[in-house]
Amino acid sequence: MNRTLYGYWRSTAAYRVRIALGLKGLEWDQSVIDLRFGHQSDPAFLKLNPQGMVPFLVDGDAGLAQSLAIIEYLEEVYPDPPLIPGTPVERARIRALAMTVACDIHPINNLRVLNYLRKELGQDEAGVNQWAQRWINAGFRSLEQAAQVSTGPYLAGNMVTLADICLVPQLYNARRVETDLAPYPGLLALEERLFRLPAFEAARPENQPEAVFV
């Protein structure tokens, strides 16, 4: 079956989907949408995903947008191993932790938003980083609390879940904007454990074929 992930090495939302695909043991092709050159607005890509955003997953006949919607789909179609395990209450808690990243941090620090701060609001890199750190710290404070009270080695207990899948890419992004991570020992220890899992290691931005270091 044809399975292609349209993404970009530095997109943290695409990074989430790479981890989820890997944890599910699925194989996929990667198609690079180079956000630096605005390729998300190319007519051919817009035809596929009118919203013009990555990630976008083609899975057989299905075209799927929005990283969390993609992962919920993977969870329903390829249930093993589960990434949102447990009772409805446990599943809600996992989703809430994931959304602390996917709703309350990431969208506010997305490339298009930072570009608006730079171009329309005249912010320099220090101003942009301060902006990004503000929302990262607000979210990380509650995620650190969650890590401290977790009943297992992962963010939501004994199993790797959607919450971990969202956390790791956000830590990568936090370093890019020079966030001081010292207040989050629980999250850093968790990250170290997660990178021992091949699906997390393989999904790292720097391990993508299109990664460039300038």
Add this chain to the structure above:
Amino acid sequence: MNRTLYGYWRSTAAYRVRIALGLKGLEWDQSVIDLRFGHQSDPAFLKLNPQGMVPFLVDGDAGLAQSLAIIEYLEEVYPDPPLIPGTPVERARIRALAMTVACDIHPINNLRVLNYLRKELGQDEAGVNQWAQRWINAGFRSLEQAAQVSTGPYLAGNMVTLADICLVPQLYNARRVETDLAPYPGLLALEERLFRLPAFEAARPENQPEAVFV
């Protein structure tokens, strides 16, 4: 059973949960967390929801954060009527439309973000509205496309779904920041249809007991 929604009349995320509870035919008490006075940071509320955000739903013994996680929980525990119906692909599409609002518009225009623009970046109301309109228009363009190609009277076809639940509060917010909605005739027609449903009408901000008009 005790069921209490901690919310605020103007919070569009709380508005989503009110609609969902109403569509499911559930009863609930409302507890007002007045965001104008920072009551989301009161110690008593932080004990309940360490993230200090609304909405927060107490459903019996369960405490649930994040509007979309709450609605997924309601969907699992009270499946009728379904708000995310269909095949995994159809469900993914509904979730993606919902996240176009819940991830790509709303968090960037949230009160705390607009306050940062005002206070830290010195934006006046025109600047703040321009900011908000930018992200609303980006999202509404693809939602309007979805409305135009919908195979039924609602955003994702023949049934009222999570996508409609997210759209209506975002239209309310769009008007607050003076967005020109003329480019979105499909969304406006859809909104009119949805307000004929009692759950949408009852959930309107101006129909909440704590609504004040100043």
